[in-house]
Amino acid sequence: MTSSVVEQRLSAGELSCPDCGGVLARWGWGRSRSLRGLDGVVVVRPRRARCRSCEATHILLPVSSLVRRADVAEVIGAGLELAATGWGFRRIATRLGRPATTVRGWLRCWSRRAGRTAAVFTSLLVALADDPAVVLPAAAGTAVRDAVSAVTGFALAAAARLGMVKVPTWLLVSAACHGRLLAPGWPSA
Numbered sequence: 001m002t003s004s005v006v007e008q009r010l011s012a013g014e015l016s017c018p019d020c021g022g023v024l025a026r027w028g029w030g031r032s033r034s035l036r037g038l039d040g041v042v043v044v045r046p047r048r049a050r051c052r053s054c055e056a057t058h059i060l061l062p063v064s065s066l067v068r069r070a071d072v073a074e075v076i077g078a079g080l081e082l083a084a085t086g087w088g089f090r091r092i093a094t095r096l097g098r099p100a101t102t103v104r105g106w107l108r109c110w111s112r113r114a115g116r117t118a119a120v121f122t123s124l125l126v127a128l129a130d131d132p133a134v135v136l137p138a139a140a141g142t143a144v145r146d147a148v149s150a151v152t153g154f155a156l157a158a159a160a161r162l163g164m165v166k167v168p169t170w171l172l173v174s175a176a177c178h179g180r181l182l183a184p185g186w187p188s189a
């Protein structure tokens with residue numbers, strides 16, 4: 001979501017609490033942060049919201065950002081897709097112009113949760129697709145590849161279902177997991 005979409009949906013009471021499903025309302029702003037984008041630095045100022053039911057506060061990040069990560073979702077997603085084709089972290093880091101330690105961090109986190117991530121996105125894909133048997137990706141051979149196949153398969157199905165064919169894959173993925181793709185505690189076991 002862009003920030004204006006976040007604002008509209010907050011006004012309409014359309015955003016729900018990740019903890020309890022209650023309605024989120026505006027609750028000030030989070031601090032500005034700089035992200036490393038595809039073509040340079042992007043500054044975002046996330047909205048803070050509070051749940052009307054459980055009163056927990058949440059930071060609503062734009063979907064370009066992932067929780068705890070300094071790079072935008074599309075850059076990290078490009079790295080994960082390269083890893084799924086067999087590239088190592090050093091080569092990916094060179095291609096993306098990022099520090100090798102940063103890319104290694106993404107890949108370690110991704111491989112630790114690959115099985116659960118694949119399960120989450122496969123179930124979302126099944127829920128969205130008209131004919132899941134047609135769109136379900138075949139087993140790719142490794143957990144890391146299967147997880148990338150599941151998230152990209154989900155994004156294709158979501159884009160088709162929502163008529164959002166121009167929305168980049170990794171923005172849809174980020175939106176679906178509330179930016180928690182590589183955050184601690186996600187997906188819950």
Ligand SMILES: [Zn+2]
Binds near residue numbers: 021
């Ligand atoms: Zn709540």
